[in-house]
Amino acid sequence: xxxxxxxxxxxxxxxxxxxxxxxxxxxxxxxxxxxxxxxxxxxxxxxxxxxxxxxxxxxxxxxxxxxxxxxxxxxxxxxxxxxxxxxxxxxxxxxxxxxxxxxxxxxxxxxxxxxxxxxxxxxxxxxxxxxxxxxxxxxxxxxxxxxxxxxxxxxxxxxxxxxxxxxxxxxxxxxxxxxxxxx
Numbered sequence: 444x445x446x447x448x449x450x451x452x453x454x455x456x457x458x459x460x461x462x463x464x465x466x467x468x469x470x471x472x473x474x475x476x477x478x479x480x481x482x483x484x485x486x487x488x489x490x491x492x493x494x495x496x497x498x499x500x501x502x503x504x505x506x507x508x509x510x511x512x513x514x515x516x517x518x519x520x521x522x523x524x525x526x527x528x529x530x531x532x533x534x535x536x537x538x539x540x541x542x543x544x545x546x547x548x549x550x551x552x553x554x555x556x557x558x559x560x561x562x563x564x565x566x567x568x569x570x571x572x573x574x575x576x577x578x579x580x581x582x583x584x585x586x587x588x589x590x591x592x593x594x595x596x597x598x599x600x601x602x603x604x605x606x607x608x609x610x611x612x613x614x615x616x617x618x619x620x621x622x623x624x625x626x
Contacts, residue, residue, distance in 0.1 A: 450539050460535070467542055470507040472517070477505045478550040479524050493523035525554035 454460050480490050480501075487501040494501070496519065503509050504516070514530065521528035533541075 447539055447543060450543070451535075454535060454539075464538070467538060468512070471542065471545065472512055473505050473507045473509075474545070474547045475550060476520060478547045479526070479552060480505075482551045483524070490520070490523060494519045524552070525556060526552045 450463075454463060476490075480487070485493075487505070488498045490496075491498040491501045496516075504512065504520075517528055517530075
């Protein structure tokens with residue numbers, strides 16, 4: 444493993460930076476998928492079944508640099524594991540920190556049911572947002588689920604007028620998808 448200063452020194456070269464980012468996708472994603480599958484003690488066949496794919500496709504995806512990955516494939520795999528998928532742009536310092544600290548054998552993400560309990564998983568399928576202050580909020584349909592750190596859950600129906608005033612990123616997902624499709 445390189446030291447962070449060695450990596451930063453190499454990243455001064457633009458081509459190296461591009462290759463470094465590519466390697467995080469082509470190597471890092473397959474390692475994460477394999478680690479998540481092993482954490483659950485699933486075979487490639489089980490993951491393929493859960494994701495609606497064939498086992499040879501899962502095998503190719505888990506081999507670094509071999510499987511072509513697109514967002515639809517990643518979404519299907521995330522849904523199979525019942526976890527969230529986040530695709531975002533980051534600074535190089537964040538990418539380096541994550542990459543240098545990544546341990547495939549120690550990597551694990553709980554499913555929604557494991558994280559919030561089976562009853563909550565069945566009742567609410569929601570995207571989790573870490574809110575300002577101590578509260579965590581999740582939007583599901585027209586409901587705002589407020590989950591303070593004490594573990595209690597309060598559901599409030601948002602009026603249609605209030606939803607329209609929300610910033611685009613806070614609107615319920617179906618509403619955002621409909622707006623994006625109209626563009």
